[in-house]
Amino acid sequence: xxxxxxxxxxxxxxxxxxxxxxxxxxxxxxxxxxxxxxxxxxxxxxxxxxxxxxxxxxxxxxxxxxxxxxxxxxxxxxxxxxxxxxxxxxxxxxxxxxxxxxxxxxxxxxxxxxxxxxxxxxxxxxxxxxxxxxxxxxxxxxxxxxxxxxxxxxxxxxxxxxxxxxxxxxxxxxxxxxxxxxxxxxxxxxxxxxxxxxxxxxxxxxxxxxxxxxxxxxxxxxxxxxxxxxxxxxxxxxxxxxxxxxxxxxxxxxxxxxxxxxxxxxxxxxxxxxxxxxxxxxxxxxxxxxxxxxxxxxxxxxxxxxxxxxxxxxxxxxxxxxxxxxxxxxxxxxxxxxxxxxxxxxxxxxxxxxxxxxxxxxxxxxxxxxxxxxxxxxxxxxxxxxxxxxxxxxxxxxxxxxxxxxxxxxxxxxxxxxxxxxxxxxxxxxxxxxxxxxxxxxxxxxxxxxxxxxxxxxxxxxxxxxxxxxxxxxxxxxxxxxxxxxxxxxxxxxxxxxxxxxxxxxxxxxxxxxxxxxxxxxxxxxxxxxxxxxxxxxxxxxxxxxxxxxxxxxxxxxxxxxxxxxxxxxxxxxxxxxxxxxxxxxxxxxxxxxxxxxxxxxxxxxxxxxxxxxxxxxxxxxxxxxxxxxxxxxxxxxxxxxxxxxxxxxxxxxxxxxxxxxxxxxxxxxxxxxxxxxxxxxxxxxxxxxxxxxxxxxxxxxxxxxxxxxxxxxxxxxxxxxxxxxxxxxxxxxxxxxxxxxxxxxxxxxxxxxxxxxxxxxxxxxxxxxxxxxxxxxxxxxxxxxxxxxxxxxxxxxxxxxxxxxxxxxxxxxxxxxxxxxxxxxxxxxxxxxxxxxxxxxxxxxxxxxxxxxxxxxxxxxxxxxxxxxxxxxxxxxxxxxxxxxxxxxxxxxxxxxxxxxxxxxxxxxxxxxxxxxxxxxxxxxxxxxxxxxxxx
Numbered sequence: 001x002x003x004x005x006x007x008x009x010x011x012x013x014x015x016x017x018x019x020x021x022x023x024x025x026x027x028x029x030x031x032x033x034x035x036x037x038x039x040x041x042x043x044x045x046x047x048x049x050x051x052x053x054x055x056x057x058x059x060x061x062x063x064x065x066x067x068x069x070x071x072x073x074x075x076x077x078x079x080x081x082x083x084x085x086x087x088x089x090x091x092x093x094x095x096x097x098x099x100x101x102x103x104x105x106x107x108x109x110x111x112x113x114x115x116x117x118x119x120x121x122x123x124x125x126x127x128x129x130x131x132x133x134x135x136x137x138x139x140x141x142x143x144x145x146x147x148x149x150x151x152x153x154x155x156x157x158x159x160x161x162x163x164x165x166x167x168x169x170x171x172x173x174x175x176x177x178x179x180x181x182x183x184x185x186x187x188x189x190x191x192x193x194x195x196x197x198x199x200x201x202x203x204x205x206x207x208x209x210x211x212x213x214x215x216x217x218x219x220x221x222x223x224x225x226x227x228x229x230x231x232x233x234x235x236x237x238x239x240x241x242x243x244x245x246x247x248x249x250x251x252x253x254x255x256x257x258x259x260x261x262x263x264x265x266x267x268x269x270x271x272x273x274x275x276x277x278x279x280x281x282x283x284x285x286x287x288x289x290x291x292x293x294x295x296x297x298x299x300x301x302x303x304x305x306x307x308x309x310x311x312x313x314x315x316x317x318x319x320x321x322x323x324x325x326x327x328x329x330x331x332x333x334x335x336x337x338x339x340x341x342x343x344x345x346x347x348x349x350x351x352x353x354x355x356x357x358x359x360x361x362x363x364x365x366x367x368x369x370x371x372x373x374x375x376x377x378x379x380x381x382x383x384x385x386x387x388x389x390x391x392x393x394x395x396x397x398x399x400x401x402x403x404x405x406x407x408x409x410x411x412x413x414x415x416x417x418x419x420x421x422x423x424x425x426x427x428x429x430x431x432x433x434x435x436x437x438x439x440x441x442x443x444x445x446x447x448x449x450x451x452x453x454x455x456x457x458x459x460x461x462x463x464x465x466x467x468x469x470x471x472x473x474x475x476x477x478x479x480x481x482x483x484x485x486x487x488x489x490x491x492x493x494x495x496x497x498x499x500x501x502x503x504x505x506x507x508x509x510x511x512x513x514x515x516x517x518x519x520x521x522x523x524x525x526x527x528x529x530x531x532x533x534x535x536x537x538x539x540x541x542x543x544x545x546x547x548x549x550x551x552x553x554x555x556x557x558x559x560x561x562x563x564x565x566x567x568x569x570x571x572x573x574x575x576x577x578x579x580x581x582x583x584x585x586x587x588x589x590x591x592x593x594x595x596x597x598x599x600x601x602x603x604x605x606x607x608x609x610x611x612x613x614x615x616x617x618x619x620x621x622x623x624x625x626x627x628x629x630x631x632x633x634x635x636x637x638x639x640x641x642x643x644x645x646x647x648x649x650x651x652x653x654x655x656x657x658x659x660x661x662x663x664x665x666x667x668x669x670x671x672x673x674x675x676x677x678x679x680x681x682x683x684x685x686x687x688x689x690x691x692x693x694x695x696x697x698x699x700x701x702x703x704x705x706x707x708x709x710x711x712x713x714x715x716x717x718x719x720x721x722x723x724x725x726x727x728x729x730x731x732x733x734x735x736x737x738x739x740x741x742x743x744x745x746x747x748x749x750x751x752x753x754x755x756x757x758x759x760x761x762x763x764x765x766x767x768x769x770x771x772x773x774x775x776x777x778x779x780x781x782x783x784x785x786x787x788x789x790x791x792x793x794x795x796x797x798x799x800x801x802x803x804x805x806x807x808x809x810x811x812x813x814x815x816x817x818x819x820x821x822x823x824x825x826x827x828x829x830x831x832x833x834x835x836x837x838x839x840x841x842x843x844x845x846x847x848x849x850x851x852x853x854x855x856x857x858x859x860x861x862x863x864x865x866x867x868x869x870x871x872x873x874x875x876x877x878x879x880x881x882x883x884x885x886x887x888x889x890x891x892x893x894x895x896x897x898x899x900x901x902x903x904x905x906x907x908x909x910x911x912x913x914x915x916x917x918x919x920x921x922x923x924x925x926x927x928x929x930x931x932x933x934x935x936x937x
Contacts (some may be wrong), residue, residue, distance in 0.1 A: 053164030556626020640665030731755030735804025
């Protein structure tokens, strides 16, 4: 015996990150007869891909070692039952093969005692003994025999009810075959041995092997041929092996070839005597030809061969449908040579195939040149065809179903108004596969065989289960409404469940349920319906909760005396908090202050109106007014009046003097000027300088306070004109702009008029800070919405601005999954026998990320196990960029879920595709998901 050791690609038993192991097993090997240990044992482990283990995937191979009879195996980790095929091989023993089905992830450690034995009663029966040609003295006689292993030997090689079916190729010749000695002996009529020969062959367990001997008889007469087989393989017990033999008696005719050219055609046959139209058949034959001189010396000569195929049987005249001639050269003069040609029939009926051969004796003029001719018959038939009739109806109403799409092994047809569809002229097949689909019914599929007759197939289709949550509801804050569920299709009875807060947790198990409108906004509740066959349908319901009416209260009326400062107090009810407050303190519809409470200076006797505007978080506004009665302070003074002077005129770049004065009130006066109309009084002198720095009309305010703190404010207009040689400067931001989330825009500004050169600046976030000092600017469209931007242009004399908007629409391209979702669960500690669920992986709601920017990741995790997960963390890592961010630790109770936001800074990096590894877990349990991002500049 010889030994082969194969290398099988080892599957990953330790999956990266997960770090989980399956069962272990210890295999001990013994001789079944002697109970002695067996060493140097090969083992192969495969995963079965079908029930019989005929198709497998290699997992592991190993050897116990020359001095070891134990082999330890770490099985792969899985969380479900898997079929495996195991094989054990040892020199001099029959192989062992097993199929096992086990949950490899249950952590068991199993010990197996494996017993090897030799095959009893090994023998190789002789299936057929054939003498291939007529025997002549001094001419080669070809003896052909076929042998195969008996069923006992076959079964010993392939144990356990022939499962697993798969036979490892590298071990096939060694352990699933038997070395067999084939011998031949020929004796004459007196019992004298005239020929002996033997050869050793390797017979595979379920195949036969052909062996050929050639004998040249030196005398004519009657001879007995005895052929024997002995199985000599060391896997067999030689003490019980059986010799098989058979005999044949032949008559050797006197020598016939002298000064003659001969040809022998034998074994003309077709591989299919009853082919179908269009089916190619192989025609084979053997030939032996040569020319012999007066001394019987043989010379190989070419052989001219004619192939003819005609209609009809051998004894009938017919029409030739194929005729071909060829010349065969360089063949043996002692051994028959096999030849073949092909033919594809195109019509049914009987055909005669004839081979005619004669040696090319041109090199041997004058010698007798014998020919040979052989013929066989074949019957060609057409393939039978049949029809398949489908009848489709509704299971509940029995009504015919029209428009169902039937896919029959690649052929498609729709059912008609009567629910019928007919596939015609189909050939016989053992496995026609059908799939029936309809947009209103559940899909069904199956297989059937077609042979001998038409098939009539009737199916009752079940309507698809459809849940109905009622679609849309509306209520007012604090109101309780009823959500009404229903369903159609599927199989009764139904079971109902409601998820009232859209968190994938279904809290109620009733068809109809109460919903408390506890917050203002738009909300989603989900109805889940399960039918008797466990089909599930989910229907979302939109719920809009309206707020209570918003009411503003200025809390008036108010009273005060001249010179007094009072506080105006605002409040509000209803609407949606938080509120925004604004006061119009001079009843001019301009709301000057943006606080809930504001100061009011009672500067002049009279009755005045103030207005409070309240805006809630939904943008709803409410107004309320209050009166203020201002009385004299008792000093009998006239009302204080501020006088900032008449209107002013100047040219761009000029500096002028503003002159203030006052009347009434109680002197002395204190003066203050607001030079840019922003309610901030920058100067505290009666007269002040004003620089005319921009073209246009501007307002300045003079504030005068008297000795009793009475306050008066008055305004003046300043008209600034261009110098005579200047034109008006105009800025153009060239907006508006539009883009999608993740896109980068180039903003381009321009200007006309004024005096060049211009200087440009951009305020990109509407905060009056001009961050970019160039004519063009790059803008990254991050989040859906409308943003305001401003371009500022300056020349030697003027500074002007132009404001426009950028409208950003949502990027609907989802992140691409690049790995398993999720990867296998890693469990380190006993008791964590449930899973965690990682879901709602949102990466900026977009696919593209920008270099030198930020990547926002939203992760939702749920504890689907039975224990609280302590010290739980969620992390995100971009390995190729070295970027990492985590959230936690936190405790995640059984059945609960948590959402975490992770923001990663993406440094300047090359554009391209990168993997983001998102991990959730603690020291005992962990799950990992991969997502793909594309970095663009």
